[in-house]
Amino acid sequence: MENPEGWKTKKKILAIFAHPDDAEFFCGGMIARWVDQGHCVSYCLLTKGQRGFHEKGMDLTTMAEIRVREQMAAGSVLGVTDIRFLEHLDGELVADIALREEIIQETRKQKPDIVVSCDPTNLFPAVNRINHPDHRAAGQAVIDAVFPAAGSPAYQFNDKLTATEAHQVEEMWLALTQQPNFEIVLTNYLEKRIRAILCHHSQVQATAEELLDKYLKPSLAREGTDAPAYCEKFLRIIFN
Numbered sequence: 001m002e003n004p005e006g007w008k009t010k011k012k013i014l015a016i017f018a019h020p021d022d023a024e025f026f027c028g029g030m031i032a033r034w035v036d037q038g039h040c041v042s043y044c045l046l047t048k049g050q051r052g053f054h055e056k057g058m059d060l061t062t063m064a065e066i067r068v069r070e071q072m073a074a075g076s077v078l079g080v081t082d083i084r085f086l087e088h089l090d091g092e093l094v095a096d097i098a099l100r101e102e103i104i105q106e107t108r109k110q111k112p113d114i115v116v117s118c119d120p121t122n123l124f125p126a127v128n129r130i131n132h133p134d135h136r137a138a139g140q141a142v143i144d145a146v147f148p149a150a151g152s153p154a155y156q157f158n159d160k161l162t163a164t165e166a167h168q169v170e171e172m173w174l175a176l177t178q179q180p181n182f183e184i185v186l187t188n189y190l191e192k193r194i195r196a197i198l199c200h201h202s203q204v205q206a207t208a209e210e211l212l213d214k215y216l217k218p219s220l221a222r223e224g225t226d227a228p229a230y231c232e233k234f235l236r237i238i239f240n
């Protein structure tokens with residue numbers, strides 16, 4: 001297969017998002033493709049999605065357990081088994097210095113080549129939608145952790161961090177963006193992405209057929225064919 005990233009080696013990729021299901025919804029096709037190509041992908045999720053319910057009688061602890069299980073199942077469909085959950089509460093993420101420190105620490109420990117998150121400047125992803133404040137906070141905190149702090153030995157915030165060495169990531173990829181500079185056709189990975197999305201039973205009511213219909217766009221048909229296609233878009237930042 002072609003190598004649109006231009007990478008010459010296998011990469012260690014760390015995806016950092018707010019909730020269980022964000023990785024699959026925002027860039028599940030790309031994650032499936034990266035795993036398929038031999039890159040090593042892991043997740044760090046900042047909350048356990050405790051507030052992802054609408055019915056009365058559910059409590060935050062039970063919901064967290066359900067969503068962790070769903071996320072582990074979804075990850076294994078895509079080939080991601082290294083999934084770490086931080087202890088923030090769904091709906092209350094704030095891109096403050098404390099969250100930034102945790103992400104710096106995670107980055108310095110895991111030493112990824114590539115960090116993936118979502119674009120914090122995307123306030124209105126569609127005319128009928130407001131981007132979840134946790135998504136924006138997560139994206140902002142990740143950006144602020146990666147630059148300039150994670151790669152600079154000058155940033156030692158507290159005693160915990162003095163034990164971790166600075167680590168400079170090579171690239172940052174932001175999904176859920178309205179200013180993409182990298183677009184890729186991932187029709188071949190859509191079926192796998194949908195199977196992963198469907199693992200999030202508590203969040204998804206649609207069937208596989210309905211999701212296929214939603215995500216396969218005739219408008220994206222390529223190269224003289226009229227076959228509908230599926231694309232993912234990113235804002236890719238290459239540090240040098």
Ligand SMILES: [Zn+2]
Nearest residue numbers: 018019022132
């Ligand atoms: Zn989310």
